[in-house]
Amino acid sequence: MSKLNVFFFLFIIIACKNNNEKSKWQQADYYLKKINSDTIRETEKVKYIDTLYNNLINSKNDSINRNLLFDVVREYFKIDHNETYLKTTRELLELSVAKKDTSHIAKSLCFIGDYYENSSKIDSAFEYYSKAEKLYKKINDSLNIGRLTLYKAGILYDAGIYTESEIETAKALKILIKSNHERLIYEGYNLMAITLEELNNYKTSLKYFNMALDQLDKMELNNYPKNKIFQSKASVYNNIGRVYEKTQNYQAAINLYNKGLQTQNLKQDYPKLYAMLLNNLAYSKMKIGNYTNVDNLFSEALKIRDSLQITAGIISSKVSIGEYYLQKKDTLKSLKFFKEGFALAKKIKSSYDVKNTLKLLSENDIQNKDYYSKLYIKISDSLQNIERTTRNKFARIAYETEQVEEHNEILSKKNKYILTSSVIGILFLSFLFIVYRLKIKNKELLFIQEQQESNEKIYQLMMKQQQLNETVRNDERNRIAMELHDGIINRIFTTRFNLMQLQPEQVEKKEQLVNELINAEAEIRKVSHDLQQNLFFKDNSFQEAITNLVETQQNEFHTEFGLSIDKYIDWSLITSESKIHIYRIIQEALHNVNKYSKAEKCFVFILKTGDKITIRISDNGIGFNPDKIKLGIGLKNMKQRTKSLNGTFKINSDNEETTIEVIF
Structure with missing residues (x-):
């Protein structure tokens, strides 16, 4: 095969492959656009997701398909089909393991961690994030290492393990700042700030909140979506306001809450954050004795939270309203809201809210003070035990993940030793086999050499035959040329001359000359026929x-x-x-x-x-x-x-x- 043919063949293969890959992306892009359309109904969206998933899961298990599958699986998560999301993610994990694709295995584990975090099973989420983090460390993927370290820090914060959360957040920020991922750096600053707030380190907390705001300004300059920037800034203003509340600087808190509430389209786009700012603004105003419109602010915040069924927010509103009525000397209404908050806190098993509402009830419900006080002490002790157990659980998960990694390294070393020994043995056997094959190969080469010599003889015979054929053809051409020259041309010349000399009255002579032309025509036909026969058998x-x-x-x-x-x-x-x-x-x-x-x-x-x-x-x-x-x-x-x-x-x-x- 010539070099040009090889190049063309390779070009066709690459072009076909690229077309197949392009087709996959185009099909997936079409379905994903349908799925994310604002006009599509929920049932239709699920059908599109299912169809695209089934098409891809039954296709070739390659990196292109798996990348597309990750996009599809994420759509299940967006529409809260959590069990389907978990099932499909586990199938995707099996495909990645089958191909030993470390990056995709880690990504699958991370997706499973997202499922457990969304289901409030934070210990399982922490475990899967830890496993994914270890794999990303193997392939030196610093961005995902930083991301997962930050996720783990967030879980520790949610579990109330603030010191460990601070340590993990610091690790994450050290990695993320080098990777220059703007959004994750902002989230790291914000998480560090709220963690330090819980540790009562308010001064450093404010420093990190301001760093978070500076990071948002940088993101805005780099054309990050403005609606997300505004929402994030409003959230930071709210968090800084909470710090000022704890330091009893209520006026500074009020200014920040008002600044957050001025965010464009906040109520329509982010009603949860809007209700939080309203409630916190009313609370700070109440604390400085400014009751103007406070009851309306509390009522509107509670109404929004109730419509959105944000139970934790409803508890916060009821506790704040209870404190408002307590400050207004209306103890009956105050206790009513505290008790409602306590009942909801028990329902959702919110340790912080249960403890907080019990403390308020034990301090203000004179008739049931002993009951609430004993219950408060009992729950406080229980929460301490739970916190200690939780702290130990996360420490154990981290330790076990490390142990598994060390165990894998030991197994890897053993496998290397076994593999090395096997390779040496295989090489020795291969050497013996090669010697044996060389002997056979020599025989084959001799046979091939004989064949080549035979081919050469055949080729020479064919060339001789072709030369003979060419000689015959040349002889035939010469014969035809002589026939044309000596026979036909002379005859036509003589006939033409006689016609020129012919008198009109010489009828018989005219007929003779016509017959002569007819004979010349027949002879030309014969020569032409011979020539065609010769051409037909050319190169035979x-x-x-x-x-x-x-x-x-x-x-x-x-x-x-x-x-x-x-x-x-x-x-x-x-x-x-x-x-x-x-x-x-x-x-x-x-x-x-x-x-x-x-x-x-x-x-x-x-x-x-x-x-x-x-x-x-x-x-x-x-x-x-x-x-x-x-x-x-x-x-x-x-x-x-x-x-x-x-x-x-x-x-x-x-x-x-x-x-x-x-x-x-």
Whole structure:
């Protein structure tokens, strides 16, 4: 095959591959656009997601498909189909493990961690995030290491383990600042700030909140979506306000809450944050004795939280309203709201809110003070035990993850030792096998050399035959030229001269001259016919060689041999090297028929279909099983010669017929 052909063949393969990949992306992009359309109904969205997932999960397990599957699985998460999300993510994990794709295994584990965090199973979420983090460390993916460290820090914060959360957040920020991921850096600053707030380190907390605001300003300059920037800033203003509340700087808190409430479209786009700011503004105003519109602010915040079914927010509103009525000296209403808050806190098992509402009830419900006080002490002790247990649980998860990693390293070292020993043994056996194969190879090379010498002889014979044919053709051309010159041209000249001298009244002479022209025409036709016959048989030396090969076949089974060659094949377009391959393939096939087939008949067909030539050798002998029989040198050579022709080689055989077919 020429270099140009090889290049073209590779180009076609790459182009087909690229087209397939492009087709996958286009199909997935079409479905994802449908899924994320604002006009689509929930049921239709689920159908589109299911269809796209099934198409991809039943396709080839390659990195392109898995990347698309991650996008589809994420859509299940967005529409809160949590169990389907977990099931499909686990299937995606199995596909990634099958291909030993560390990056995709880690990503699958991270997705499973997201499921457990969303389901408030924070210990399981912490475990899966830790496993994913270890894998990302193996491949030095610093961005995802930082991301997962930050996620773990957030879980520790939610669990009330603030000191460990501060440590993990510091680790995450150290990595994320180097990666320059703007959003994650902001989230790291914000998490560090609220963690330090819980640790009563208010001064440093404010420092990190301001760093978070500066980071949001940078993101705004880099064209980060403005609505998300405004929402994040409003959230930071609220958090800073909470710090000022705890330090009893209520006026500064009020200013920040008002600043947050001025955010464009906050109520419509982020009602949860809007209600939080309203409630906190009312609380700070109450604390400085400014009751103007406070009850309306509290009521509106509670109404929004109730409509959104934000139970934690409802508890916060009820406690704040209870404190408002307490400050207004309306103890009955105050206790009513505290008790409602306590009941909801128990319902959602919010340790912080249960403890807070019990403390308020024990301090203000004179009649039931002893009951609430004892319950408060009991729950405080229980919460301390739970906090200690939780702290130990997360420490154990982290330790066990490390232990698994160390165990894997030990196993890896053992496997390396076993592998090294196996490789040495295999190399020794391979050496012995190579020596044995070299001996066989030498025999094969001698055989191939003999074949090449035979090919050369055949080629020389074909060249001689072609030279003889050319000589015959030249002789024939010379003969025709002489016939034209000596016979026809002289006759026409004489006739023309006589016609010029002819008188009108010489009728008989005219008829003689006309007959002379008719004879000249017949002679021209004969010469033309001879010339066409000569052209038709041009370059038929190879065809004659094949014909001679088939017609001279004989064997002890008295097989009848036949040949059919398509007359439309232009043999001049086929190289001498290719002709030798064709001759040898037919020769070897006929040799096998003579030796093994016991056939009554054998036919050789050489056909032209479009731009392809088909060589088909069929016999009605005893046949053989191509899958079970060991290929001999002859069949191997036929396959190799077919490969040299850039063709395809097929053998079909049963008890009644054997057909060998070469198409090139």
